[in-house]
Amino acid sequence: MGGPALVQLERLAIVAVVVACWEVLPRLNVVSPLFIPPPSQVVSTLVHLLVYENLAVHTRISLLRAVGGLTVGAVLGPFLGFAFGGFSPRLEKAAAPLVGLASQANPVVLFHVVVLFLGIGEISKVTVIAWLTTWPIAFSATAGLRTVDPNLLRVGRAFGLTPLGLFRRIILPWSMPLLFIGLRLAAGYSFIMLIAAEMMGTSSGLGWFVVQSQESYSAPRIFAAAVLTSGLAFVTDSFLSVLEHTVVYWTPRASCSGVHSGNSRRIWNFQRPLIRPSHLSGGSGI
Amino acid sequence: MEALANEQRPPTKLMSSVQLTIAKRLFDRLWAVLAVGVLWEGVTRFHWVDVDFLPPLSAILWRIGGMVLDGRIVWHTALSGARAIGGLFLALATGVPLGLTLGYMYPSVFVILQPILRVLSHINPFSLMPVFFLFLGLGNQATVVVVAWMAFWPIVFYTVAGVSEVDPDLIYIGRSMAASRFRLAIMVVLPGALPTMFAGVRVASTIIFFSLVGVEMLGTTGGLGWLVHNCAMNYQIHGIYAAAIVVVVLGYVMQLVLADIHHRLLARSSLVDSDVTPNSNDHNAFPCDWKAL
Numbered sequence: 001m002g003g004p005a006l007v008q009l010e011r012l013a014i015v016a017v018v019v020a021c022w023e024v025l026p027r028l029n030v031v032s033p034l035f036i037p038p039p040s041q042v043v044s045t046l047v048h049l050l051v052y053e054n055l056a057v058h059t060r061i062s063l064l065r066a067v068g069g070l071t072v073g074a075v076l077g078p079f080l081g082f083a084f085g086g087f088s089p090r091l092e093k094a095a096a097p098l099v100g101l102a103s104q105a106n107p108v109v110l111f112h113v114v115v116l117f118l119g120i121g122e123i124s125k126v127t128v129i130a131w132l133t134t135w136p137i138a139f140s141a142t143a144g145l146r147t148v149d150p151n152l153l154r155v156g157r158a159f160g161l162t163p164l165g166l167f168r169r170i171i172l173p174w175s176m177p178l179l180f181i182g183l184r185l186a187a188g189y190s191f192i193m194l195i196a197a198e199m200m201g202t203s204s205g206l207g208w209f210v211v212q213s214q215e216s217y218s219a220p221r222i223f224a225a226a227v228l229t230s231g232l233a234f235v236t237d238s239f240l241s242v243l244e245h246t247v248v249y250w251t252p253r254a255s256c257s258g259v260h261s262g263n264s265r266r267i268w269n270f271q272r273p274l275i276r277p278s279h280l281s282g283g284s285g286i
Numbered sequence: 287m288e289a290l291a292n293e294q295r296p297p298t299k300l301m302s303s304v305q306l307t308i309a310k311r312l313f314d315r316l317w318a319v320l321a322v323g324v325l326w327e328g329v330t331r332f333h334w335v336d337v338d339f340l341p342p343l344s345a346i347l348w349r350i351g352g353m354v355l356d357g358r359i360v361w362h363t364a365l366s367g368a369r370a371i372g373g374l375f376l377a378l379a380t381g382v383p384l385g386l387t388l389g390y391m392y393p394s395v396f397v398i399l400q401p402i403l404r405v406l407s408h409i410n411p412f413s414l415m416p417v418f419f420l421f422l423g424l425g426n427q428a429t430v431v432v433v434a435w436m437a438f439w440p441i442v443f444y445t446v447a448g449v450s451e452v453d454p455d456l457i458y459i460g461r462s463m464a465a466s467r468f469r470l471a472i473m474v475v476l477p478g479a480l481p482t483m484f485a486g487v488r489v490a491s492t493i494i495f496f497s498l499v500g501v502e503m504l505g506t507t508g509g510l511g512w513l514v515h516n517c518a519m520n521y522q523i524h525g526i527y528a529a530a531i532v533v534v535v536l537g538y539v540m541q542l543v544l545a546d547i548h549h550r551l552l553a554r555s556s557l558v559d560s561d562v563t564p565n566s567n568d569h570n571a572f573p574c575d576w577k578a579l
Contacts, residue, residue: 007397094317104535193500214416
């Protein structure tokens with residue numbers, strides 16, 4: 001390997017090769033361009049739709065729904081997660097099945113129920129997305145609360161921190177990386193399920209646009225919408241990733257947060273270089 | 287020490303106390319769910335909400351019973367289950383070999399492919415569904431492929447992560463015993479990566495269950511999603527709630543079972559650190575940062 005510059009170059013080359021294949025295969029009629037249009041056509045259709053037709057309006061509508069729901073979820077999720085994870089073991093035990101059931105409430109199923117109460121306006125879609133995004137974030141808040149290092153809490157108490165101070169100075173910073181993981185997962189879910197919901201019960205938004213393109217079967221339009229939705233999801237995820245590494249600057253870029261993988265002790269210790277009692281007694285040479 | 291003390295304590299009560307303990311533990315877990323059920327029933331019985339829109343829970347449970355008896359629930363659940371399992375197996379059959387190849391055999395290739403894999407993983411299958419339908423027709427095949435597409439990415443990324451986290455000492459030992467690379471991959475790397483891979487399976491199955499219902503509403507006949515949609519289109523409010531409750535409970539049970547398997551796998555792998563592994567109460571697939579890979 002010739003350093004990071006070469007890797008970047010190779011990455012670009014791979015992307016270029018893939019796009020070139022996609023361009024050439026339909027042009028040579030290896031695959032029918034009626035089914036899979038070449039990217040140049042997709043991009044020109046996309047530009048046309050954005051400039052001369054009202055795709056930009058639908059994009060804005062979808063984006064507002066997704067961001068609105070995600071914002072509500074990002075506020076409610078940590079609140080619920082810390083509340084149910086923190087107060088009493090009894091409450092936590094009883095809340096577990098309730099929260100588990102609530103988090104399984106499938107957004108597209110929920111949509112049919114929410115529509116009964118809130119109508120087919122904007123509110124019902126934002127509600128469904130908010131519901132969907134709340135739970136992953138709430139779970140990561142609870143996970144943060146559960147895994148917080150007891151020694152840190154002891155140190156905090158020894159320095160005379162109030163419970164609120166403990167939360168603000170120790171629990172919240174500890175949970176922050178986990179919260180961001182939950183947030184990014186929620187953002188991914190929200191884009192996927194928003195499109196599904198919009199395909200069912202709306203007359204606006206990108207999902208509706210996909211259904212329209214499907215009915216007047218127009219492959220370039222379908223691919224243009226797919227490129228747009230995937231691009232939006234990708235940009236959102238990248239933005240959250242940058243935000244994550246700005247806010248949670250103290251954790252390194254790890255491959256996978258090691259909470260759930262039993263074998264990732266090394267990564268765990270790398271992220272949190274703390275001496276745990278079990279490490280001392282376990283006698284493993286880490 | 288505590289466990290020892292408990293064992294030494296003489297068993298004072300007989301069977302009834304054991305049953306009582308089980309009942310109490312069940313109640314400890316379920317009282318919140320029961321409370322919500324009672325609240326639902328009360329609110330509707332006293333007509334504090336519009337009963338046309340929110341029927342009483344008892345009526346919905348009665349409806350579920352009826353739908354189980356006339357075989358509808360069983361049939362649609364079996365159909366959805368077969369599609370979900372088919373999608374998961376398709377994703378496993380393609381994703382695990384790819385993840386093993388990229389993570390273990392050619393990690394440098396993975397570094398190069400990473401951006402394009404990340405872009406591909408963000409492709410929204412719902413927006414490409416018309417294309418899937420065009421190639422595979424409306425029906426089971428397209429549904430399974432769409433679902434498998436969703437499940438494929440977490441499985442690949444978690445496999446790569448799991449493979450990279452296998453204890454290198456184990457691989458050295460295998461190599462010193464002159465195991466071939468393929469044999470190492472099958473005998474050492476795959477079992478070592480299994481707990482992490484299973485975390486990926488959990489995430490994938492959550493996504494599968496969410497998206498399968500959506501796909502069934504849009505492009506097939508039959509299945510639980512179709513059942514909900516059909517009831518909604520025919521204004522059978524009881525039917526919507528009945529099917530929705532079945533979907534939710536099934537999803538929850540699936541999560542519990544998967545969590546149990548996952549904890550068994552974690553407990554089996556010798557490297558488990560007791561205070562790093564999650565609490566056994568935690569039955570939800572922990573959102574691992576697989577897109578950040």
